[in-house]
Amino acid sequence: MSALPEISSHAMARSRWRGGEIAFWVxxxxxxxxxxxxxxxxxxxxRLALFALSLDLILGYAGIVSLGHAAFFGVGAYCAGLLxxxxxxxxxxxxxxxxxxxxxxxxxxTSFLVIxxxxxTRLMVTxxxxxxxxxxxxxxxxxxxxxxGLQGIEMAPILGLFAFDMFGKTGFFYSLIVLFLLFLLxxxxxxxPFGLSLRAIKNNPLRASAIGVPVNRRxxxxxxxxxxxxxxxxxxxxxxxxxxxxDVFAFEKSADLMLVLVxxxxxxxxxxxxxxVVFKMLQEFFSTITPQYWLFWIGLVLVVIVLVGRDRMHxxxxxxxxxxxxxxxxxxxxxxxxxSDAP
Amino acid sequence: MTTLFTILFDGVAYxxxxxxxxxxxxxxxxxxxxxxxxxxxxxxTGGYVCAVxxxxxxxxxxxxxxxxxxxxxxxxxxxxxxxxxHLYTRSHxxxxxxxxxxxxxxxxxxxxxxxxxxxxxxxPAALEGQFDFFGVGIGRYxxxxxxxxxxLTVGLQLILAKTRFGSRLRAAVDDPRAASGxxxxxxxxxxxxxxxxxxxxxxxxxxxxxxxxxxxxxxxKFMIYFLIVVTVGGSSSITGPxxxxxxxxxxxxxxxxxxxxxxxxxxxxxxxxILIWRPNGLFGRTAAR
Numbered sequence: 001m002s003a004l005p006e007i008s009s010h011a012m013a014r015s016r017w018r019g020g021e022i023a024f025w026v027x028x029x030x031x032x033x034x035x036x037x038x039x040x041x042x043x044x045x046x047r048l049a050l051f052a053l054s055l056d057l058i059l060g061y062a063g064i065v066s067l068g069h070a071a072f073f074g075v076g077a078y079c080a081g082l083l084x085x086x087x088x089x090x091x092x093x094x095x096x097x098x099x100x101x102x103x104x105x106x107x108x109x110t111s112f113l114v115i116x117x118x119x120x121t122r123l124m125v126t127x128x129x130x131x132x133x134x135x136x137x138x139x140x141x142x143x144x145x146x147x148x149g150l151q152g153i154e155m156a157p158i159l160g161l162f163a164f165d166m167f168g169k170t171g172f173f174y175s176l177i178v179l180f181l182l183f184l185l186x187x188x189x190x191x192x193p194f195g196l197s198l199r200a201i202k203n204n205p206l207r208a209s210a211i212g213v214p215v216n217r218r219x220x221x222x223x224x225x226x227x228x229x230x231x232x233x234x235x236x237x238x239x240x241x242x243x244x245x246x247d248v249f250a251f252e253k254s255a256d257l258m259l260v261l262v263x264x265x266x267x268x269x270x271x272x273x274x275x276x277v278v279f280k281m282l283q284e285f286f287s288t289i290t291p292q293y294w295l296f297w298i299g300l301v302l303v304v305i306v307l308v309g310r311d312r313m314h315x316x317x318x319x320x321x322x323x324x325x326x327x328x329x330x331x332x333x334x335x336x337x338x339x340s341d342a343p
Numbered sequence: 344m345t346t347l348f349t350i351l352f353d354g355v356a357y358x359x360x361x362x363x364x365x366x367x368x369x370x371x372x373x374x375x376x377x378x379x380x381x382x383x384x385x386x387x388t389g390g391y392v393c394a395v396x397x398x399x400x401x402x403x404x405x406x407x408x409x410x411x412x413x414x415x416x417x418x419x420x421x422x423x424x425x426x427x428x429h430l431y432t433r434s435h436x437x438x439x440x441x442x443x444x445x446x447x448x449x450x451x452x453x454x455x456x457x458x459x460x461x462x463x464x465x466x467p468a469a470l471e472g473q474f475d476f477f478g479v480g481i482g483r484y485x486x487x488x489x490x491x492x493x494x495l496t497v498g499l500q501l502i503l504a505k506t507r508f509g510s511r512l513r514a515a516v517d518d519p520r521a522a523s524g525x526x527x528x529x530x531x532x533x534x535x536x537x538x539x540x541x542x543x544x545x546x547x548x549x550x551x552x553x554x555x556x557x558x559x560x561x562x563x564k565f566m567i568y569f570l571i572v573v574t575v576g577g578s579s580s581i582t583g584p585x586x587x588x589x590x591x592x593x594x595x596x597x598x599x600x601x602x603x604x605x606x607x608x609x610x611x612x613x614x615x616x617i618l619i620w621r622p623n624g625l626f627g628r629t630a631a632r
Contacts, residue, residue, distance in 0.1 A: 124570040296451030302444025
């Protein structure tokens with residue numbers, strides 16, 4: 001009889017802000033003031049984190065394996081670029097939302113293809129959509145600028161108040177605020193009954209539909225939302241770097257993104273954020289050794305991660321923080337171990 | 344009318360090539376339910392082995408082809424025994440990540456060893472040029488591809504349907520537990536099949552250098568084509584992927600000839616339409632695992 005209140009109280013307990021989470025965001029904010037000379041790379045990390053968050057929504061929560069998530073990133077990037085270049089919407093925040101919405105529409109339309117069929121079909125469809133968009137971009141090079149990309153994008157000040165500066169300070173805080181707001185939204189979504197039903201679908205679609213979860217509609221909804229997030233990440237990319245080229249659609253981009261998410265761990269929102277930091281650090285490290293053959297090292301990291309086992313890696317990574325928490329606070333560890341994927 | 348036949352001929356050659364390249368993947372992906380995105384890397388290996396033998400060591404082209412097959416197959420079986428084997432029971436995400444990793448490593452390694460530019464294989468003079476056949480221009484090289492690939496296809500179908508090994512493989516795929524209960528060494532059958540598929544990919548890679556172009560990014564460029572062949576073709580037999588390859592080949596060649604501006608879109612459109620119509624592939628089993 002008490003099943004329902006128990007579930008809801010459990011869900012409410014999960015959604016409460018914990019000390020660790022607050023500490024995480026304070027740390028992020030502290031970084032902004034600790035390393036004032038490194039705004040550009042930190043902006044890069046924030047953007048990547050938002051993009052990874054978007055993939056986590058569909059991969060970690062709904063279990064859709066996508067090889068072409070860069071499609072939405074690219075659409076967002078080009079939308080923001082074109083809007084600014086032709087002076088249609090000059091105000092960055094509105095342009096950001098507009099770009100996100102365009103990516104969202106695309107996500108909604110393509111979701112019908114994605115929900116059909118099994119994993120294998122999904123791989124092909126997602127990859128195909130990204131390649132199709134890349135080919136379209138090449139075909140209509142008079143609009144997209146072809147392989148050179150969009151040139152001469154000038155961004156207006158944010159809300160008419162804060163102009164983008166050379167050192168990327170405005171861009172950094174702008175990205176941070178956008179990331180935080182969207183993170184709050186994602187947090188609300190995954191802790192809602194909707195989010196719970198997504199997990200049910202991921203664990204066993206058949207059983208989920210048996211208990212009355214409309215599987216396809218839920219998947220369409222989350223896929224559309226993830227496309228919106230990816231579009232925003234793409235638009236942020238264009239706005240903070242004043243660049244948009246066909247690279248944004250490349251397969252390597254989608255694969256990098258999977259690596260980011262896997263490094264951080266799937267199925268919990270901080271995975272993408274932590275993964276982005278680790279990924280950038282790895283990138284810095286490897287590019288000092290062999291800048292040209294970065295692809296080899298990504299590949300090696302992916303292979304090693306899978307062979308060691310993702311669960312085991314995260315247990316190792318969390319061993320020290322958990323130990324510290326146990327020693328200091330004298331209670332059970334609160335640092336969450338990400339959920340493992342159902343085979 | 345003659346252009347139509349030429350397009351048809353080129354398309355069939357292209358499709359046959361795709362089939363030889365992808366049919367190993369049809370087995371691992373379709374039958375063994377293992378997502379192997381690194382399949383193109385084996386094809387590339389074969390292509391480069393053939394290129395090095397012919398261009399640098401002066402081997403005759405036809406002697407280099409079997410070597411390309413053997414080298415790819417050996418590398419395939421080595422990887423299967425050491426790495427792939429552990430991943431058969433893992434989630435698709437793990438398999439995707441692992442094989443993407445392998446692909447990236449192969450791309451970077453080949454780039455490092457052989458350089459990033461496109462490589463051509465010196466063909467024997469007998470294979471160059473084309474001849475007229477009732478007014479239809481027939482490329483000698485493409486004709487050879489059709490002959491080789493056609494023989495391979497018939498051979499594969501016979502092996503799968505008539506031999507003892509073929510029935511073991513089908514049994515192992517249908518129900519590994521029951522098959523091993525009957526005394527079939529399932530891991531061995533899988534390893535052998537995997538190696539054979541990789542070898543075929545290597546052979547396909549060697550043959551395709553002339554038509555598809557061989558450079559270190561080959562595995563990434565053609566990944567989508569392999570996936571299309573397998574998903575559209577379904578996994579119940581090798582006839583499905585074979586027809587899908589032909590469809591893809593003819594569609595691509597015809598699309599590039601008649602609507603050159605729309606280039607690759609023809610393929611993607613075909614893919615999307617088929618997928619909406621038959622989500623499990625044209626010839627797929629309805630109960631996909």
